[in-house]
Amino acid sequence: MSILSGEDQIHWLQAPANASVAKYVQCYWLIEKRPDIHTYSYPKLNPDPAAHLIISPSDQAYRHDTCSGSTTGAGSHWLYPHQNTFELDHSQPFIHLGIKFHIGALYSLPECSGNTPRLDEVAQIQGTTLLSEREINQDVLIALARKEAKLCCDQLDALLMPWFEECTEDQHSKITCKALHQLDDSIISSLGQQLHCSQRTLERSFQRVTGLTLKQCQSMNKLEAMLEYLYQRSSAELDWVEIALKFGFSDQPHLIRYLKKQLGFTPKTYEKQRGLTIDVYGGVSSISS
Missing domain, CATH: 1.10.10 (Arc Repressor Mutant, subunit A)
Known part of the structure; x- marks a missing residue:
């Protein structure tokens, strides 16, 4: 577990302990700005090929700005893979407990299966299986995250397991997973040959699963x-x-x-x-x- 703490924030990051959950989730994280702390109010969020499920108090507002407009809301929300840099509104106290998925992981989830991957979006959570059917008490989870990171992560593992048991993987997700393991150390034009498939098949499967081209994903990873x-x-x-x-x-x-x-x-x-x-x-x- 990595814990970063300072006068301006409490921030921890931890990988799932459960191997089945870790197949889809890269890490859990917490960040908080307390009322007595004054920090830079409008930081930027780097482009990211991974999706995040962000658990927040229901009355806590959020705002994400880009050159093309703003997205505002309150409470828990999805942050989908984004090629653009977001400017965040951190002018007020806040707390976020996050679930960072592996790149392309949402493709295999039951409620996302068959849908076109969503990009450059922040969306209010409405009817998400994880929060509705699993009956997650957001306030309890956030309180636990503040107090004991490991217990919070264990709780998230337990809550997520039934969700991931319903996941299905097809040939597109399998070839994308293999490509992601080699993407950062490979020349894209030769990646199909390394994976024993045509470059066209690889490109089409990768974009179907992630919503991104191989080049776009490699560029974000490099950044x-x-x-x-x-x-x-x-x-x-x-x-x-x-x-x-x-x-x-x-x-x-x-x-x-x-x-x-x-x-x-x-x-x-x-x-x-x-x-x-x-x-x-x-x-x-x-x-x-």
Whole structure:
């Protein structure tokens, strides 16, 4: 278990203990902003190919802004895979308990099976099997998450198991799973040959399961790895030419264009305002006060 705590937040992240649950869930996480703490109020959430089920108090408001508009609501909600960077409203105290699914995992869930994957959406939970039929008491779970992370994760494992027992996997989900294990270390054009299928079959199955192309998913994974690398180092340690080469960019200008497109700012801006970019939802955490 990884626990990050500071004056501005309580944040823990833990993988499921149950192997059957871990097949579909990457991790559980908690983040909280207390009333007596003042932090950066509008952090950014990195693009993410994974879906999250976010459990929150029913009267707690949320807001996600992109260049194309805003999504607002209250209580528990889905955060679907998103290629865009979201700006979050953290101006008020809040708490989120999250379930981060593996990429493409929703495809196998009974209530999602056969549906076109949803992308770049935040949606209020309405009639979700997990919360309705399993009779999850959100307030009890959140209180437990605050007090004892391991017990909360064990409870989530127990609640999720009946849900995942109903999952079905077809040839599309199986080939996508194999592709995901090799995607970050492979040349996309040769991946079909490595998996003993045609490249066209692989591309079609992958997009059917995840909603993303292989290239889009690989790019988001690379961005996450790069931001984690940057977060772990001080400004004095950052050599942007070296970083560009390390993460497969042809040169520093290529890296600058990429960051501006994905996140809306240059490397120099990142050095000055690291708190602008976060993935608190089961990934890199770098909230600055």
